Amino acid sequence: MSVNLTKGQAISLEKKDGATLTAVRMGLGWQAAKRRGLFGSRTREIDLDASAVLFAEKTPVDVVFFRHLVSDDGSVRHTGDNLVGGIGQGGDDEAILVDLQRVPVHIDQIVFTVNSFTGQTFQEVENAFCRLVDETNGQELARYTLAGGGEYTAQIMAKVHRAGSGWTMTALGAPANGRTFQDLMPAILPHL
Amino acid sequence: MTAELVRGQNHALSQVRLTVRIAAGVPVVAGAALGDENGTVPGPQWVAHPGAPALPGVEVSRRAAADHRLALDLAALPETAHRVDVFLALPSAGPLGFGAVPAPHTTVEGADGTELACYTLTGLDAETAVIALELYRRQGAWKVRAMGQGYAGGLPALLADHGLRDAGDLAAAVQEAAARSLGRPVQAPSEASASQDAAAPASSAPGAPASSVPGAAGPTLSYDPQRPSLHDGGNPYDVQVPAPAPQPQDAAGPVDYTHPRRRHSTPPPPPPSAAPADGRPAQPVAGDAVGWSMEERLYNQVWGMFEDLARTTAAYRSAVDFADTRLEKELDQALADPRGRLGASADAAREAAHARRTQLVDQARAALDRDLAQLTAESEVVEPALPPAYAGWDSPVWHGYRVPEQAPMALRLGDLHLPEDPSLRIPMLVRLPLERGLWMDSGASAALGDSFPDSAEPRHLAMEAAVAVAARLLAAHPVGEFSVHVVDPAGAGARALVPLTGAGVLAAPPATGAAGVTEVLERLTRRVDLAHMAVRGGAAASLPDDVDTAQQLLIVNDFPHGFDDRAVTRLRYLADEGPAVGVHLLMVADREDAEAFGPLLDPLWRSLMRLTPVSDDHLADPWVGHAWTYEPSLVPVGSQILQQVLAEVARARTKRE
Numbered sequence: 001m002s003v004n005l006t007k008g009q010a011i012s013l014e015k016k017d018g019a020t021l022t023a024v025r026m027g028l029g030w031q032a033a034k035r036r037g038l039f040g041s042r043t044r045e046i047d048l049d050a051s052a053v054l055f056a057e058k059t060p061v062d063v064v065f066f067r068h069l070v071s072d073d074g075s076v077r078h079t080g081d082n083l084v085g086g087i088g089q090g091g092d093d094e095a096i097l098v099d100l101q102r103v104p105v106h107i108d109q110i111v112f113t114v115n116s117f118t119g120q121t122f123q124e125v126e127n128a129f130c131r132l133v134d135e136t137n138g139q140e141l142a143r144y145t146l147a148g149g150g151e152y153t154a155q156i157m158a159k160v161h162r163a164g165s166g167w168t169m170t171a172l173g174a175p176a177n178g179r180t181f182q183d184l185m186p187a188i189l190p191h192l
Numbered sequence: 193m194t195a196e197l198v199r200g201q202n203h204a205l206s207q208v209r210l211t212v213r214i215a216a217g218v219p220v221v222a223g224a225a226l227g228d229e230n231g232t233v234p235g236p237q238w239v240a241h242p243g244a245p246a247l248p249g250v251e252v253s254r255r256a257a258a259d260h261r262l263a264l265d266l267a268a269l270p271e272t273a274h275r276v277d278v279f280l281a282l283p284s285a286g287p288l289g290f291g292a293v294p295a296p297h298t299t300v301e302g303a304d305g306t307e308l309a310c311y312t313l314t315g316l317d318a319e320t321a322v323i324a325l326e327l328y329r330r331q332g333a334w335k336v337r338a339m340g341q342g343y344a345g346g347l348p349a350l351l352a353d354h355g356l357r358d359a360g361d362l363a364a365a366v367q368e369a370a371a372r373s374l375g376r377p378v379q380a381p382s383e384a385s386a387s388q389d390a391a392a393p394a395s396s397a398p399g400a401p402a403s404s405v406p407g408a409a410g411p412t413l414s415y416d417p418q419r420p421s422l423h424d425g426g427n428p429y430d431v432q433v434p435a436p437a438p439q440p441q442d443a444a445g446p447v448d449y450t451h452p453r454r455r456h457s458t459p460p461p462p463p464p465s466a467a468p469a470d471g472r473p474a475q476p477v478a479g480d481a482v483g484w485s486m487e488e489r490l491y492n493q494v495w496g497m498f499e500d501l502a503r504t505t506a507a508y509r510s511a512v513d514f515a516d517t518r519l520e521k522e523l524d525q526a527l528a529d530p531r532g533r534l535g536a537s538a539d540a541a542r543e544a545a546h547a548r549r550t551q552l553v554d555q556a557r558a559a560l561d562r563d564l565a566q567l568t569a570e571s572e573v574v575e576p577a578l579p580p581a582y583a584g585w586d587s588p589v590w591h592g593y594r595v596p597e598q599a600p601m602a603l604r605l606g607d608l609h610l611p612e613d614p615s616l617r618i619p620m621l622v623r624l625p626l627e628r629g630l631w632m633d634s635g636a637s638a639a640l641g642d643s644f645p646d647s648a649e650p651r652h653l654a655m656e657a658a659v660a661v662a663a664r665l666l667a668a669h670p671v672g673e674f675s676v677h678v679v680d681p682a683g684a685g686a687r688a689l690v691p692l693t694g695a696g697v698l699a700a701p702p703a704t705g706a707a708g709v710t711e712v713l714e715r716l717t718r719r720v721d722l723a724h725m726a727v728r729g730g731a732a733a734s735l736p737d738d739v740d741t742a743q744q745l746l747i748v749n750d751f752p753h754g755f756d757d758r759a760v761t762r763l764r765y766l767a768d769e770g771p772a773v774g775v776h777l778l779m780v781a782d783r784e785d786a787e788a789f790g791p792l793l794d795p796l797w798r799s800l801m802r803l804t805p806v807s808d809d810h811l812a813d814p815w816v817g818h819a820w821t822y823e824p825s826l827v828p829v830g831s832q833i834l835q836q837v838l839a840e841v842a843r844a845r846t847k848r849e
Contacts, residue, residue: 056514072510072816074503104507105555106514 020166023135026050026096026112026157030128030146031088045084046125047117048146050094051181052076055109058192062107064096065181075102076110088127097135098160100167109161109192111172113184114146116153122146130157132169142171154178156188194299194307197338203309205327205334207302208266212278212325217294217486218287219256220280221347221370224264225354226250227275232355236362238273239351243369250276256283256370266327266334274329277339277354280313281321281347284367290316290342292576294479294486298324300336311338315475320346476570478577490578491602491621497567497574498608498618499815504563505610506816511556519549564613571616578604581668582619585660585827585834593837595844599624599669605661605803608811608820620811620822622801624668625743629767629777631800632658633808635784648684651750651782653805655688657824658747658780660834661803664825665745666697667837671844675740677716678702678747679709681754685780695838697845699740709754713762716746716775720766723773743774751781752789760789764796 028050051065054076062071066081075098082093098110114130122128128146133139142158152175160169176187195203214222223241225233233239240250249268253260262278269276280296287293290313299310313324319342326337343349347366351359481496483489522545526538575587581600583589584607603624607617634654662676678689680702692698703712722739726732735741752760767777779800786793802810809821827834 057518059514059517061510061514070503070815072503073507074500074815075507102507104511105559106511106552 020100021134021136022099022101024098024100024141024160024169025092025133025135026052026098026130027092027133028094028114028128028130029088029090029092030085031126032085044120045118046120047083048085048094048125048128049081049115049117049180050078050096050130051113051115052078052096052098053111053113053181053185053188054103054107055111055192056106057108058189060185063181073102073104075099075104085125090127090129092131100160109159111159111188111191112157113176113181113188114155114157115178115180115184117179119153119179121151121153122155123150130155132158141169144173150175152177154184154187156184156191159191195309197309197311197336199311199315199338199340202335202337205266205300205308205336207308208334209303210264210266210308210327211301212260212262212264213299213301214260214262214278214280214296214324215299216258216260216280216296218282219258220260220282220286220296221256221366222260222262223252223279223281223366224250224262225277225279225351226269226273227277227354228272229274231275233351234272236356236358239356239362239366241362241366241369243365249273254369256286264327266329276327277323278325278327279321279323279347279350281350281363281366283370285371287576289318289320289344290322291318291475291573292478294577295477296322296324300325309336309338311340313340314477315340316342317475318344320344321350323350476566476573478573487579487582487601490574490582493570493574494578494582494619494621497570498813500563501567501610501616501618502813502815502818504560504567505612505818508556508560508612512553515549515552515556518552519545522548560612564616568613568616571618575619578619581664582621584619584825585831590833590837593667593840595671595841596668597670599673603664603668604825605630606825607823609823610818610820614821617823625771625774626776627771629771629779629800630658630661631779631781631797631802632661633782633802633804634780635782650805651684651780652688654780655685655749657803657805657826658749658778659688659691660824660826662745662747662778663691663834663838666841669743671841671848672742674743674745675699676745676747677712678749679712679754680704680747680749681706681709682750685749691834691838695835695842697838697841699744704754706754706756706759709759710756712746713759713766716744716766716770717762719744720769720773720775723775724769727773743776744770745776745778747778747780749780750785751779752786760793764793767796767799 028048030046030048033044033046049066051063052071053060054062054064054071062073062076064071064076064078066078069078069080070076077097077099079095079097086093096112103110112130112132116122116125125147129143130146131143132141134141144155144157146155154176156172156174156176158169158171158173160167162168172191174187174191176184178184178187197203214220221242223239224247225240226238226247227233237244238247240247240252242252242254242256245252245254248270249265251263253262264276266276278298280290282290282293290296295312295314295316297310297312300308302308311325313322316322322342323339326339328335328337343353347363348360351362356362479486479489479493481489481492483492523542526541526545529538575583578587578589579600580587580589580593580596582602582604584604601624602621603626604619604621606620608620609615609617632654634651666674666676668674676692676697677699678685678692680686680689681704683702683704686693686702689702693701700712703709719739722735723732726735746766748763751763755763763777766775770776777800783797803824804810804822805824807821807823809819811820811822812818813820
């Protein structure tokens with residue numbers, strides 16, 4: 001698994017000019033399963049899902065995933081569920097946008113995860129990646145290549161957490177197994 | 193290539209003969225002040241305004257209008273003029289500030305019609321006069337600068353800032369001239385250009401002969417690409433004919449492919465948007481949302497405010513919940529140790545826990561207050577900009593009410609607010625045509641409590657609220673596209689119905705008695721049935737002549753009084769099948785009256801949107817499900833606005849017949 005940001009490395013989301021980061025985007029992309037045989041529609045699709053869990057002092061408060069696309073406070077937004085993947089050339093097939101300035105005051109950590117809803121392990125998925133982007137300037141903060149990443153169906157990708165008046169991002173990159181974020185909760189808690 | 197300027201930005205001008213177009217959305221006065229090298233205007237004769245529309249090289253409109261075309265010939269300006277300040281002012285009887293109207297959009301065009309630069313004046317608030325653009329001479333070349341300099345003191349302050357001594361008198365003269373021309377019959381309402389002014393008495397400004405000889409050679413002022421030329425062999429009197437409205441480029445051929453009634457064949461102009469300045473939250477602007485028309489933008493903006501308020505309140509409530517839970521947990525922990533329970537350390541722990549709670553709640557409240565302040569400011573600019581169908585009955589727009597040409601996309605049924613800030617009201621807009629029937633609950637709801645020992649009073653209030661809704665629906669639709677029927681079996685609603693019956697805007701007098709109920713229901717049932725058949729058969733045009741194709745609203749008072757089982761079945765049919773073919777229900781009823789029907793009517797009640805004649809928190813938002821307090825949109829006590837509006841509706845009907 002190639003990690004451009006080393007595991008556990010924390011980067012402060014402060015910009016060079018002193019302004020803090022205000023918006024981040026988690027992007028997830030993968031290549032759709034290849035069509036095979038006479039009944040192409042019977043090909044098993046690959047459905048990866050991006051989720052974000054909002055914590056207040058280690059208590060999950062809210063979650064943004066394909067069944068709940070906007071956090072109740074409106075600060076975290078999912079662009080919508082993609083069930084089949086894309087052409088696999090690097091574009092985000094699912095994205096979660098976080099407006100850090102509007103995150104409620106008691107939320108101190110947001111954890112991003114990726115799950116394989118249809119059950120394929122990352123070994124079977126081609127050209128899969130997830131990344132964190134500074135939404136204000138499009139700069140990539142962290143990138144993980146998921147494809148060929150072993151017999152796992154999920155990854156706890158990164159967390160952004162409050163540090164002082166701003167936010168800091170820590171790359172986690174921890175592999176796990178599970179169909180949705182609920183299955184990952186026991187695996188997430190040690191990282192908080 | 194058009195340069196879109198931001199405030200303070202300048203742009204070199206490649207041409208000297210220019211047209212400055214201004215689109216303000218509401219009537220404004222436009223003028224131009226000529227300044228010397230220091231920006232000082234030597235005297236009032238150097239200001240072009242509606243009272244003195246033509247100066248050498250400058251020509252402005254004679255009246256206040258939503259759209260202006262200012263003709264400029266920079267080469268023809270006096271040698272000593274180094275600056276031209278294009279200013280806008282609101283008419284003295286107009287809106288209270290530029291913050292209450294759409295952001296004016298200015299465009300500088302060259303002689304060949306190419307757009308050289310444009311600028312939208314955003315971020316204005318209480319200012320009633322503003323310098324929009326400044327054209328200035330720099331080393332022999334002309335440049336334009338986006339100014340957007342507003343004056344809360346209005347036109348007098350703006351003119352005084354240019355060094356004019358009698359600024360107050362001049363400002364008064366400008367406003368008076370603009371007001372006078374408004375009362376004059378106008379042939380071309382907006383694009384007032386030199387062609388109309390040619391026949392007017394010669395302008396008092398000397399050195400402007402060109403304005404009375406349109407199309408003459410020389411340093412002409414009356415340059416206007418839209419104006420038909422006199423040298424085409426046409427009749428010179430044709431100049432009086434208003435120029436045809438500019439056609440879209442793609443409609444220039446012999447066949448006009450534009451839809452006659454579809455208004456938006458071309459992309460809409462960009463919405464006025466507030467540019468954030470210095471990281472502070474932007475000044476709110478009415479219509480700052482996406483949409484094809486101002487109406488749609490305002491609708492989207494109101495729904496955006498609704499969602500924002502729901503979400504920011506959700507954030508606050510979630511934070512307070514969390515703080516309370518944490519406090520409880522920490523207090524439990526402090527008590528868990530029996531040894532320290534009475535000691536000073538336990539007290540300290542308790543205090544610390546309370547302090548932590550207070551701190552978090554204060555932070556959450558600060559965030560909420562910041563958002564509430566922003567939404568309140570937005571509400572203050574949006575409310576006055578709302579069209580009648582969206583506006584409260586206390587809004588001044590109702591005083592200028594005219595029957596619309598086209599039904600609005602939505603209707604205001606009342607206001608919504610949350611207990612965190614009862615003063616911040618969000619208009620409750622529902623899309624038209626209505627998808628569900630309405631139910632004005634006349635029962636003794638929790639909010640009514642025991643304050644009405646007599647059950648007649650809440651019933652009367654409910655009927656009044658229903659009449660206000662019906663009147664609004666009538667007023668929102670063009671003549672002949674909406675008719676209202678009333679079923680009032682016992683005549684109990686007669687007093688509340690007076691505005692409708694008095695103005696004569698009902699399709700028929702209120703039906704009374706069981707026979708009347710049956711007759712109205714039968715007629716509407718037939719209408720729904722035929723319309724459904726016609727739609728299914730693909731023959732919507734072949735309805736019998738006696739079927740009214742207008743949308744119908746049936747007000748039912750005192751249900752189920754006067755209803756037999758058969759009539760109840762018909763009513764349920766109308767509630768289920770009617771909305772799809774334009775037949776809508778407005779029930780004024782107390783659910784307890786219909787208790788004898790048992791659970792059979794539950795689906796009917798559930799299918800209706802419940803409204804209340806007094807405030808009641810029974811409506812949930814679609815995002816987080818807060819309980820919102822609904823307040824009906826009622827006519828202010830003592831106001832005659834309902835009668836005036838309905839009289840206008842009745843007048844428009846007779847005019848059409």
